[in-house]
Amino acid sequence: MxxxxxxxxxxxxxxxxxxxxxxxxxxxxxxxxxxxxxxxxxxxxxxxxxxxxxxxxxxxxxxxxxxxxxxxxxxxxxQNVKEIDEDQAKLQLLNRTAELAAEFNFQFNRITVRRQKTRWGSCSLKKNINLNINLIHLPYDLIDYVIIHELVHTTIHNHSSRFWEELSKYVKDPEKKSRSLKKYQYLLYMSKNKE
Structure with missing residues (x-):
């Protein structure tokens, strides 16, 4: 310890x-x-x-x-971010993940939506996907980008060139989307009472 x-x-x-x-x-x-x-x-x-x-x-x-x-x-x-219904936001993100997984034929074990201070999402080796609840504040194309990014991690567990090639089959210009996310970095620090 x-x-x-x-x-x-x-x-x-x-x-x-x-x-x-x-x-x-x-x-x-x-x-x-x-x-x-x-x-x-x-x-x-x-x-x-x-x-x-x-x-x-x-x-x-x-x-x-x-x-x-x-x-x-x-x-x-x-101050400019609208308040959200947390349960509704979780449901939207869970449903969208299920839709995209079905559309692109990805398999995952479990999805968890919660507050995370450092990342938008993650995927474990056991295919458990974690999504940041503050994704709900992003434009739709970036929400989809993060979800698909994590779905691709269910098959490729790193950020190798192979990963980016696979991701680009489902997302147009994924590197540009990754850079666009940086503009919304402040949302990672959203406090609970704002939601």
Whole structure:
């Protein structure tokens, strides 16, 4: 089990130190709406990690500034998003997945629709598909793109050139659709009360 130590730093706020025996170097992670996270290899120690944090202070502050700016944009963009009926949204996404699977002859085991903070969807090796409920806010062509992307993962479990070739049989210009999704990244941070 990973040990977590939390400390406060002037100008940086709360920092979580994660003692992790699986890594070989100190890693700093910063994500919107989260504390700074520092992964520390076993045997390195918190004092060494704190010194590393101080050495990277300028880089961290620059990135904090960029992240805070992004967080403000996310909050502003979310003001324009309409509230949805969560049960209705789940039903729509489940039905659309079933329709597309039947249309393109894909088999899957189970579909789950829930909130996810980092991805629009995923597919396990057991052909279990997870979809982000906030897909419902996307244009229809992008909803279909994400669903078909995950359906293709039921047969090809990676992002190899073979995967993209297969996906392009069902979606016109999938790389362009993938880039278009980035414009809607703020929706991944939607809070429950907005839905």
């Amino acid at each position: 990973q040990q977590i130590i939390e400390k406060s730093f002037s100008g940086l706020g709360r920092v979580e130190f994660h003692l992790n025996r699986k890594i070989s170097r100190i890693i700093i992670r910063m994500k919107p709406f989260k504390n700074i996270s520092v992964s520390v290899p076993r045997g390195t120690g918190i004092i060494a990690a704190e010194k590393f944090l101080v050495q990277k202070n300028d880089w961290i502050l620059k990135n904090i500034c960029r992240i805070r700016s992004y967080e403000k944009k996310v909050v502003a963009e979310q």
